[in-house]
Amino acid sequence: MIGYYTELALRSLRRSPILTALMVLAIGLGIGASMTMLTVLHVMTADPVPGKSAQLFYPQIDPQDKDGYHAEDKPPALFTWTDATNLLRDHRGSRQAAMSRGQVTVRPPQGKERAFFESTRFASSEFFNLFDVPFSHGHGWTADDDTKHARVVVLDHKLADKLFGADRAVGQSVHLGDYSYRVIGVIDHWDPSPHFYDLESQGAFGHSESIYMPLETGVADKQSVASTVQCFSNAGFPSGSLKDAPNCEWLEYWVKLDTPEATKDYRDYLLHYSQEQRALGRFERPPHVGLHDLMGWLDYNHVIPGSVQLQTLLALGFLLVCLVNTVALLLVKFMRRSSELSVRRAMGASRRDLFAQLLGEAAMIGLGGGLLGLLLAWGGLWIVRQQPADYAQVAYLDVPMLGVALGLALLASVFAGVFPAWRASVLPPARGLKLQ
Incomplete structure (x- = not known):
């Protein structure tokens, strides 16, 4: 029929x-x-981290002074070095990572006359596990590598293949800026969209970085560790290390919270931390915090x-x-x-x-x-x-x-x-x- x-x-x-x-x-x-x-x-x-986005949160605190203060102002999106390292040390989430986007000069084996710039992600050790970054070869660095300023890096698949061949990159040395670094891992194809973890400097639809380096190492080696720096208290752009600029915000911070109870506890922790820093004289404004899950963070920043x-x-x-x-x-x-x-x-x-x-x-x-x-x-x-x-x-x-x-x-x-x-x-x- x-x-x-x-x-x-x-x-x-x-x-x-x-x-x-x-x-x-x-x-x-x-x-x-x-x-x-x-x-x-x-x-x-689209959900850039399916199955996990509801557990990934972006916290906010307000370390700024009273200059131009309005009660309805939103807390800043970036963190100072002091606050990010304090939150990392307290380790109140199941995983957390501080990070920033910058760039380095790559000097390939063919010689420095063929040097080129590559975007770089400077991050603490839990970055890869926090976001379930897939590896085709090797692995990421450890917290001990962070502390010891180990000169190790992870490359994305495309750059590793360009420099050494992706399957031969682990164990090789790559010259970045003034120093040589040992390649310990190669990331498989990974380019989440929207690019949720760096909306300030990269935007929502940029590409992931080609090089990943321990944050402490990048700062110690005076690499260009930040593409977005916001300073307050008329501090101006710092002439030295961003590590020594307490009034400059330049770090993103993400945390994994597994349960609603953990989320509530972490929000209380942010309030307590802000009150503590205000008592110490660092924070001048009343405690003002934010805590957004991944999709909420995209909505908060009007990605669409x-x-x-x-x-x-x-x-x-x-x-x-x-x-x-x-x-x-x-x-x-x-x-x-x-x-x-x-x-x-x-x-x-x-x-x-x-x-x-x-x-x-x-x-x-x-x-x-x-x-x-x-x-x-x-x-x-x-x-x-x-x-x-x-x-x-x-x-x-x-x-x-x-x-x-x-x-x-x-x-x-x-x-x-x-x-x-x-x-x-x-x-x-x-x-x-x-x-x-």
Whole structure:
């Protein structure tokens, strides 16, 4: 029966190619526009650490002075060296890491004349376990390496392959700035999006760093350990080490809290810490803390621009307009075939048979519109990637969104075909035969 309905649908579509093309085009345009924006929204709202994001938290404290203070001000996002090391020492979470983004000069084995800059993540030892960073070879450093300022580094797969070959990189020495460092690990392909752990200096949709170095080592070796530094108390940018700049915020800090009770205890700890530092004279403002889980942190920083949300709503509205037009075209098409349908009714076909036949024809139109919509969505996403917006580079149609596109096209066409198919199937046969 399905094959028979398919044959009838193909015959009907071939009899009115212009009308068929208009309906396919209408659905294709609606699907293309909506899938372009839905894909952008999808990549921007994706969970970068699935299964663990609810346990990862970004704390905030306010070490600044009273200058320009307003009670409604939000606490700063970055930490001073003093506060970050204090929180690391107290170790109130199951895992935690302080970190910063900078860059180093890489001098490859071919000679210093081929030196180049590479982005670098300076972090404490639990960074890799905290974020479940995958290794293809080797491992990360230990807390003891942090303390001893060990000259060890981890490379990403691409840089390791460029310098030594990824499978031969562990144990090699790489010259960074004025010092040589031993490679102890190679990270497998890892580039979470949104780039949640460094929104201040990298933005939400930048790429992960190529080199990872112990934070203490980077500071001790006077590497360029911070790309974002915010100083208060008119301190200005420090001329020496950031370690000796108590009024400069430049470190990100993440902590893993496994239970709601641990989250509550950690918030209480932040309040107590702020009160303690205020009693010591370091903090001048009343205790003001924040504690956001990963997805809450993205929302807090408005990672999804309002313009993207608006454009997505407009694209869905455009799809609705296209569906309304398709309903009208299908209604005209089916009602013009009332004589044919009445003959089928007279020969014994039930209303259900006619309804299934016409709905199948609408589904075929939707399938054609969905395929056209996919092509238009790929073109639309290519246009998005040419834009200067930071999220543009991640606007790709992945497998799940491909399924969504085809499902949306089929659902839209069936939705559009229900009323015309029902209206044509309930037409009294005598009326159609009389018209004939």
